[in-house]
Amino acid sequence: MEFQSCFPIWDKISEAQQKSILDSLIFRQIKKGTVLYSGKEDCTGLFFIKSGQLRAYILSEEGREITIYRLFDWDICLFSASCILRSIQFDVCIETEKDTELWIIPAKIYRQLMEQSAAAANYTNEIMAARFSEVMWLMEQTMWKSMDKRVAAFLLEEAAIENSNRLNITHETIANHLGTHREVVTRMLRYFQGEGMVKLSRGVTELLDEQKLKQLKNS
Amino acid sequence: MEFQSCFPIWDKISEAQQKSILDSLIFRQIKKGTVLYSGKEDCTGLFFIKSGQLRAYILSEEGREITIYRLFDWDICLFSASCILRSIQFDVCIETEKDTELWIIPAKIYRQLMEQSAAAANYTNEIMAARFSEVMWLMEQTMWKSMDKRVAAFLLEEAAIENSNRLNITHETIANHLGTHREVVTRMLRYFQGEGMVKLSRGVTELLDEQKLKQLKNS
Numbered sequence: 236m237e238f239q240s241c242f243p244i245w246d247k248i249s250e251a252q253q254k255s256i257l258d259s260l261i262f263r264q265i266k267k268g269t270v271l272y273s274g275k276e277d278c279t280g281l282f283f284i285k286s287g288q289l290r291a292y293i294l295s296e297e298g299r300e301i302t303i304y305r306l307f308d309w310d311i312c313l314f315s316a317s318c319i320l321r322s323i324q325f326d327v328c329i330e331t332e333k334d335t336e337l338w339i340i341p342a343k344i345y346r347q348l349m350e351q352s353a354a355a356a357n358y359t360n361e362i363m364a365a366r367f368s369e370v371m372w373l374m375e376q377t378m379w380k381s382m383d384k385r386v387a388a389f390l391l392e393e394a395a396i397e398n399s400n401r402l403n404i405t406h407e408t409i410a411n412h413l414g415t416h417r418e419v420v421t422r423m424l425r426y427f428q429g430e431g432m433v434k435l436s437r438g439v440t441e442l443l444d445e446q447k448l449k450q451l452k453n454s
Numbered sequence: 455m456e457f458q459s460c461f462p463i464w465d466k467i468s469e470a471q472q473k474s475i476l477d478s479l480i481f482r483q484i485k486k487g488t489v490l491y492s493g494k495e496d497c498t499g500l501f502f503i504k505s506g507q508l509r510a511y512i513l514s515e516e517g518r519e520i521t522i523y524r525l526f527d528w529d530i531c532l533f534s535a536s537c538i539l540r541s542i543q544f545d546v547c548i549e550t551e552k553d554t555e556l557w558i559i560p561a562k563i564y565r566q567l568m569e570q571s572a573a574a575a576n577y578t579n580e581i582m583a584a585r586f587s588e589v590m591w592l593m594e595q596t597m598w599k600s601m602d603k604r605v606a607a608f609l610l611e612e613a614a615i616e617n618s619n620r621l622n623i624t625h626e627t628i629a630n631h632l633g634t635h636r637e638v639v640t641r642m643l644r645y646f647q648g649e650g651m652v653k654l655s656r657g658v659t660e661l662l663d664e665q666k667l668k669q670l671k672n673s
Contacts, residue, residue, distance in 0.1 A: 293590070293593070293594065295594070295597070295598040296598075297598075301593075301597055303593075320579060320583040321580060321583075322580045322581075322583035322584040322587060323583045323586070323587060324584075324587035324590075324591075325586075325587050325590035325591065325594075349572070349575075349576060349579075350572060350576065351572060352572055353568070353570060353571055353572040353574075353575050355572075356568075356572050356575030356576045356578075356579060357568055357569065357575045359575075359579055360539060360568075360575060360578055360579050360582065361539060361540060362541075363582050363583065363586065364539040364540075364541035364542045364582065365541040365543075366586075367542070367544075367582065367585075367586050367589070368541060368542060368543035368544050370586070370589060370590065370593065371512070371543075371544035371589065372543075372544065373593070374512070374520075374522075374592070374593055374596070375512065375514070375544075377593070377596060377597060378514070378518075378520055378596060378633045379514040379515075379516075379518065414597045
């Protein structure tokens with residue numbers, strides 16, 4: 236698979252612009268668990284994910300985390316180039332959740348493209364609007380949904396991503412995704428276990444009753 | 455004051471584009487407390503605020519509210535035209551908090567402009583990035599900050615907007631801004647009163663000790 240077929244507005248930009256991108260494009264293979272980006276000063280560039288999985292999260296002053304969205308094959312990571320937008324006044328961190336292959340368009344080259352091409356600027360708008368929508372969804376979850384529903388939703392999402400009901404994930408990691416403390420997650424999972432929804436063993440959470448978890452999530 | 459001097463990219467668009475905006479531009483005077491927009495199906499257009507004050511908020515299924523940002527003189531409201539971006543998958547409501555005068559560019563006209571002009575598309579990007587930053591700030595507040603600090607911050611912000619330490623605001627309204635219940639706000643304000651930070655009377659909260667409120671906010 237070539238980068239050209241991955242970049243949705245390839246046919247809408249000029250040959251000179253195409254050349255400028257191909258000349259500066261960087262391809263990287265990155266191991267799972269690598270922090271790719273940890274705040275604006277990096278401003279690496281736009282990531283185009285060929286294969287793998289990233290998560291974007293924010294950090295509190297005390298080091299607590301919450302996952303704001305995840306990116307998969309063919310997704311584009313805009314905030315790794317947040318310096319191209321003056322009005323972005325927040326920092327996200329980005330790390331690989333699986334071994335990942337991606338292309339990088341350097342921030343400077345992408346900024347030039349956006350300034351010249353309405354198609355590229357509007358495309359950027361759509362990416363940002365999509366991420367904004369995910370953050371608004373999360374905001375609604377954290378404001379209105381109780382933690383039991385959020386843990387149930389997270390387990391179901393994770394099982395769908397992994398295509399397995401046996402999840403190799405620690406309570407600490409779940410807490411970092413959801414922006415809470417490990418103890419809260421442990422208490423919740425034990426309650427789920429008592430209700431027959433999951434089975435817990437060292438470093439593993441197995442989903443036993445998806446139907447019941449879905450009911451809880453939607454209740 | 456003319457619309458032209460209010461629209462930051464006026465000099466970067468063509469005469470034909472300028473004419474198309476002026477021909478379709480709507481000027482409205484709206485009373486305080488009017489809901490201007492209550493979800494995507496409206497898609498009225500971009501609001502340019504000449505004078506006044508708007509707030510954008512989200513609603514839970516149970517009717518709870520939380521203010522996500524406020525707009526003042528010269529600000530631009532993008533989400534009243536959210537249909538121009540396919541990827542916006544959330545609904546906000548917008549209401550006037552003071553008597554307001556504003557211009558509206560119809561959504562269809564603005565979409566055309568964005569498609570033709572990289573300057574307009576990039577300008578839209580910057581507006582969205584600014585709102586995104588406000589929502590991320592709010593997310594951090596709701597995730598990491600306790601309610602006492604959020605109430606203190608809200609009172610100080612409100613006093614700055616009103617340029618007065620005597621705030622005509624009900625506990626219900628404060629609760630709707632912060633996404634919590636009236637009882638929580640009442641309990642907090644009584645605690646603040648006990649500490650000598652505010653004085654409560656019917657429909658009025660008076661700030662007595664700004665310094666102490668600031669210390670609490672930043673603690």
